[in-house]
Amino acid sequence: MNVAVMVLISLIVSAFGYFVYARMVARWLGVDPNRKTPSHTMTDGIDYVPARAPVLFGHHFASIAGAGPILGPVIAAAYGWLPAFLWILVGVVFLGAMFDFSVIIASVRHEGKSIGEIIEDNIGDLGKRLFLLFSWSALILVIAAFTNVVAKTFASHPSVATASVLFIGIAIVFGFFVYRRNVPLSVATIIGVLCVAGCVYVGHKGWAQIQLTRDQWIVPILIYIFIASCAPVWILLQPRDYLNSFLLYAMLLGALVGVFVARPDCVMPALITFDHATLGPIFPILFVTVACGAISGFHSLVGSGTTSKQLNSEADARPIGYGAMLIEGVLAVLALGSVAILTAQGYTEAMEQKGAILVFAEGIAASMKAIGISTPTGVSLITLAVSCFALTTLDTGTRLGRYAFQEFFESKNDKRKSILARNRYIGTAITVILSGILAEKGIGAIWPIFGAANQLLGALGLLAVSAWLARRKRQNLFTVIPMVFMFTITLSALGLLIYHRMNSREYGLATVAAFLFLLAIVLTVSSLKHLAIRASTAEQSEDDQGSVSTKAST
DSSP states (O other): OOOOHHHHHHHHHHHIIIIIIHHHHHHHOOEEEETHHHHHHTTOSOOOOOBBBHHHHHHHHHHTTTTTHHHHHHGGGGGOOOHHHHHHHIIIIIIIIIHHHHHHHHHHHTTTTOHHHHHHTTTTTHHHHHHHHHHHHHHHHHHHHHHHHHHHHHOHHHHHHHHHHHHHHHHHHHHHHTTTSOOOOHHHHHHHHHHHHHHHHHHHHHHTOOOOHHOOOOOHHHHHHHHHSSSSSTTTHHEEEEHHHHHHHHHHHHHHHHHHHHHHHSSSSSSOSEEETTTTTTHHHHHHHHGTTTTOHHHHHHHIIHHHHBBGGGHHIIIIIHHHHHHHHHHHHHHHHHHHHHHHHHHHHHHHHHHHHHHHHHHHHHHGGGGGOOOHHHHHHHHHHHHHHHHHHHHHHHHHHHHHHHTOOOTOOSSSOOOHHHHHHHHHHHHEEEEEEEEEEEEEHHHHHHHHHHHHHHHHHHHHHHHHHHHHTTOOOHHHHHOOOOOOOOEEHHHHHHHHHHTTTTHHHHHHHHHHHHHHHHHHHHHHHHHHHHHHTTTOOOOOTOSOOOOOOO
């Protein structure tokens, strides 16, 4: 197999997904472009802000992409390239992209509220609180894992750290001129992209490099994400993610052209083993290791946490929700191809000596060399793009953690919210501090549990969407079948992780995994019981064109 053929197949499958399957999903969801979205009906200038489709696509894509679709496939290649390749193709079209699209629409129909609120409306208050507790715990794992990724990258590549810090300042200026001085988006984009290129140039030349160790970088990163989470989205989140997306577009374009020109062969065996000595058996571990490259529960928190609050029209949900995930799938295939060019032994040695991100960067840079981009320049560009997207995942994840924390302490029966529900600084601080403590464990220890928790979060999100569709008496088999599959693989994976962590006497991580496992079981059983009660009482469904003001009795 040739890597270019792998990528071409993924592009063809993605086109089928977007132009055929996504339209079917839109019909099943009842997408209505004429219906006003919460960004217009609930505008507040902080979280609810209408965004033009290209800007919101940039934010959403940058937030969901991160380093996940790169790390996961590269690690999963330990089983051989074929199992991961097949799972990415099937998963991204019928699970991941469908899931992201469905969550955005479901959230829009619930005033841009999170998955937790959707569960409350359709399942009950207990279900909501259990889900919020689970998602908040999973987000702490997300933040801890990607704090490690960014800190390690900044420490090993000071030029990337310098460019990233300069980039933050440019994003703030961009947001100010676009949203407060009404500078045309096209003009601001051209200037902003040129400034981003300048940041890359400054970093690559090694001017004013910021040199800190991995441990020293953790605190500044945590301080940054605290500030980014509390600031209005127009100041940093929207502009940074929008400009960030151009970095990834450049990396993707360079990688795609390079792969089709160089046409490197897959040297790695298609199948190496069914039971890896470190990772474990291919089922279920492969499916939670690939994670974001096929389906990700974290995406549901982004889609219902920030994207749905900024969606200008329901018509934008398909390109933003379904389309962004398809591009992420292509990125995952490129990541897989970057290591498929190695021998099995070469892959193992490279992973042990360099780590997944640098192995990916060198693999893609080798292909980009065919189009005249030197290997050092290619490695710098790719490493910067990956670290910027990991940083984007961090600030978005922290904001989502704050949302989950605040919603957990909200009560619709209380006229006055508690300080924990209304104060965004407290929830952010607690989330950041706990993530920082866990970050000390290192990415190698956190990633397996993060992957399982992330995919289980996806299963719970599918449960919420399935319940919403069932209440509306709409077709939901397209969400129920993936939901059952995801519950099967994630609960199995968590069970294995608990067993292995206990055997290796890593009791802290075993406790975290056991807590998530039990919480998911309790939430699932509670949800199914509540749905059974609803079915037996034959509750009147919500009108497709009506509001969701009729709440579930809890």
